[in-house]
Amino acid sequence: xxxxxxxxxxxxxxxxxxVDRPRHQLYAAAVGADPGPPGTLRERPLACFAAVYxxxxxxxxxxxxxxxxxxxxxxxxxxxxxxxxxxLAFGDRLRPEGEIAAAxxxxxxxxxxxxxxxxxxxxxxxxxxxxxxxxxxxx
Amino acid sequence: xSRGGLPGPxxxxxxxxxxxxxxxxxxxxxxxxxxxxxxxxxxxxxxxxPSTIAHGLLTLGVVCALAEGALPDGVRVARVACxxxxxxxxxxxxxxxxxxTESEEELxxxxxxxxxxxxxxxxxxxxxxxxxx
Numbered sequence: 001x002x003x004x005x006x007x008x009x010x011x012x013x014x015x016x017x018x019v020d021r022p023r024h025q026l027y028a029a030a031v032g033a034d035p036g037p038p039g040t041l042r043e044r045p046l047a048c049f050a051a052v053y054x055x056x057x058x059x060x061x062x063x064x065x066x067x068x069x070x071x072x073x074x075x076x077x078x079x080x081x082x083x084x085x086x087x088l089a090f091g092d093r094l095r096p097e098g099e100i101a102a103a104x105x106x107x108x109x110x111x112x113x114x115x116x117x118x119x120x121x122x123x124x125x126x127x128x129x130x131x132x133x134x135x136x137x138x139x
Numbered sequence: 140x141s142r143g144g145l146p147g148p149x150x151x152x153x154x155x156x157x158x159x160x161x162x163x164x165x166x167x168x169x170x171x172x173x174x175x176x177x178x179x180x181x182x183x184x185x186x187x188x189p190s191t192i193a194h195g196l197l198t199l200g201v202v203c204a205l206a207e208g209a210l211p212d213g214v215r216v217a218r219v220a221c222x223x224x225x226x227x228x229x230x231x232x233x234x235x236x237x238x239x240t241e242s243e244e245e246l247x248x249x250x251x252x253x254x255x256x257x258x259x260x261x262x263x264x265x266x267x268x269x270x271x272x
Contacts, residue, residue, distance in 0.1 A: 026169035031200035032156055034208040046207055047216040047267075048200040055196075056171045072174055073182070077195040081220035087272055 001069035002137050003110050008103050010065075014057035014096040017118070019045050021090050027052055044089060050082045050127055054118045058098035059131075062114065070112075070135055078111070078132035085126050094118030094126060101130075110135040144213045145247040145269050151237040152209035156201055158193040160229045166197040188226065195223035198233065198261050202251045206237035206267055214247075218268040221251060227261045237267070246270060 027049050028035070028042065036042060063072040095118065102113035112133040117125040167173050172194055175182035183191045199221050207216065227233060233253050241248040251265030 023169065026165070027200070028204065030162060030166040030169040031197065031204045032154075032162075033204035044215075046200070046204050047219050048196065048203045051196045051200065052170050060171075073176060074186075075174065077223050079220070079222045080196065080199060081218070083218045084216060087215040 003068055003070065003103060003105075003112075003135070005103050005105070007068060008100050010068075010100050012058055012061040012065075012098040014061060014098075016093050016095050017053040017057060019049070019053050019088055019090055019092040019094070023052055024049055024090070044087060047082060047084065050084075050118070050129060051080075053094065054082075054096050054116055054127055055129055055131065058096050058114075058116050062098065062100070070110075074136040076134040076136070078134045079130070080132075081130040083128045085124070085128075088126060092120075092126070094120060105137075108137065110137050144211060144271055145242050145244075146209075146211060146214070146239050147242050148239050151239050151249060152205045152235075153237075154201075154205045154235045155232055156235065157230065157232045158197065158201075158227055160191065163191065163193050163197065163229055166194055166200070170194065170196065172196070189228060191229040192226040193229065193231075198223070198227055198253050199251075199265075201233065202235045202237065202253050202262065202265060203267065205235050206249055206251060209237065210269065213272045214269050215272045216267060217246075217270045218266070219251075221262045221265040224260050224263040225255075227253075227255065232256045233261060 063070050098116040101115045104111045114131045116129040118127040235253045238250045240250050247269040249267040253261040
């Protein structure tokens with residue numbers, strides 16, 4: 001089922017996420033981050049850990065939206081941007097929100113501009129993200 | 140070092156790292172992204188690839204972690220951005236670099252790059268912006 005371009009503007013909200021140390025520990029090891037001296041704890045989360053607490057839950061909603069008909073297995077990640085309004089800390093709680101900001105079909109490929117933000121309980125966005133997803137659509 | 144405590148222009152960090160299938164699997168577990176194009180060689184071949192490929196966000200995460208590990212205290216990352224310009228096959232070695240290109244009192248810009256041993260850029264327009272904490 002081809003993506004319906006009229007669905008541009010669709011929004012998603014994921015349950016509140018915690019910027020937590022256990023997941024960060026796995027993430028930091030996977031990306032080869034310097035663990036620091038033995039027995040010490042990293043003071044702040046790595047910037048691209050936002051891929052885990054912000055982007056991942058929203059991408060699951062996006063590609064799980066049957067009305068969109070997107071297939072995660074045919075996704076190519078084109079571009080990524082994260083903007084941080086303040087330094088995040090472990091224990092921070094954010095509510096991920098996402099929106100299909102634009103979509104364009106070119107040469108059999110669908111280009112999706114997906115914007116995300118992680119809002120604090122006061123409503124301010126502490127982190128924002130922009131992803132360009134390129135999806136090979138099924139015939 | 141600039142007046143705001145931000146690093147001054149010049150090389151920040153460099154690293155060669157092999158993106159082994161074990162590392163790709165570890166990233167899939169850590170990130171929750173189990174797209175079979177990263178994990179299943181047969182699926183990857185059916186998708187027209189010679190092998191499984193690394194997550195783009197793994198490549199970006201490696202370069203960013205490299206840069207962040209070289210930052211002085213009192214500095215925060217304000218922005219990270221890149222274009223994923225070519226897939227990185229499982230087992231390929233990446234040469235990752237971070238270089239401060241501009242530094243002022245309140246803002247420093249870092250160029251991020253990652254290329255395969257054959258010189259193919261995996262990231263383009265890699266950028267990080269730093270601000271005082």
